[in-house]
Amino acid sequence: MPTAILADDERLMRDQLRSRLEQVWPELTILDEAKNGNEAIQLVEQHRPNLVFLDIRMPIKTGLEAAKEIGNKAHIVFITAYDQYAIEAFDHGAVDYVLKPADADRLTKTVERLKSRLHSQTQPADMSTLLSQLAKQMGMSQKPVYLQWIQASIGQELRLIPVEEILFFQSDEKYTRVQTASYEALIRKPVRDLAEELDPALFWQIHRSTLVNAKSISGVVRDLRGRHLVQVKGMNEKLEVSRSFVHLFKQM
Structure with a gap:
């Protein structure tokens, strides 16, 4: 049975994502939830899930920093609200993303890709190049990020x-x-x-x-x-x- 960790500093977002995942992927077991990047890293070490849903912007350690430490221990799915540079990078990489608040149609497509990777026993992607590219693109962005x-x-x-x-x-x-x-x-x-x-x-x-x-x-x-x-x-x-x-x- 596939397993996952959810990491987002907003409880309401975690609750919503959990609810949507239960609808589109009832076989998925959510093992635990994290409020920041550090907790996400610790929970991956503790539970060894197949998947980690990581919010890009979290306190203590961001989703990008957490993903770098998690490495290929799990498949990474980034959660993002407004990062156009992130979306461009994800669309050209091996890492998937979920726009928040989670949209059922988009999440269904993400789930189908994740199921395919798990079924084919594809190893989690080496994200070092992608993360460097993503961090650089986000750092170069002059567009401020506002609450949505x-x-x-x-x-x-x-x-x-x-x-x-x-x-x-x-x-x-x-x-x-x-x-x-x-x-x-x-x-x-x-x-x-x-x-x-x-x-x-x-x-x-x-x-x-x-x-x-x-x-x-x-x-x-x-x-x-x-x-x-x-x-x-x-x-x-x-x-x-x-x-x-x-x-x-x-x-x-």
Whole structure:
């Protein structure tokens, strides 16, 4: 029976991948899960799985660094959210990849290739050249990497929210409110951190406690006190613009 280790620093991503794999490859046994590259290396030594699903970007050691140490002890499948250079390298190499969040159609194709390799008893690929090429390509990329998904709590449920669906973020002392057109959720990450991780062309900081999706802005008005207030599409609520960020709306 084929066996695997899942390695991703986001629990929700691991849960989703595990669920999708159970659907498209019920014979596969997931032996264990890792939250970083170091744990992945240790679990491979401990369990000796056939496969390792490795997120490229993990703390302590990245997926690339872990793959280098794992070597040919297991077949490597990289998990990536947005690395166009990684995808180009994988398409020309012997290593497969999964785009996250895991797409069932793409994952099915990946599984079929992996089954074929395991059935033919193909040895895991020597990835030293590919990893060097991949690291070089990713290092040469001038395109910054921005968050594509937000993990947020809605009551007792943990939900994965695409950033393009978020209208705005607003922080208080403890939590940051994540507002979409149909619901709101809470995260613990402050706006100052989100401002560094989100695409500034999509999310504008209009206040030290507020980030707004530029595509969700329907207009800007001034109240009787002279404050600039952002009107958000589909919302009655208006968001205050602090003086430091009024310049964003000079041409509106």
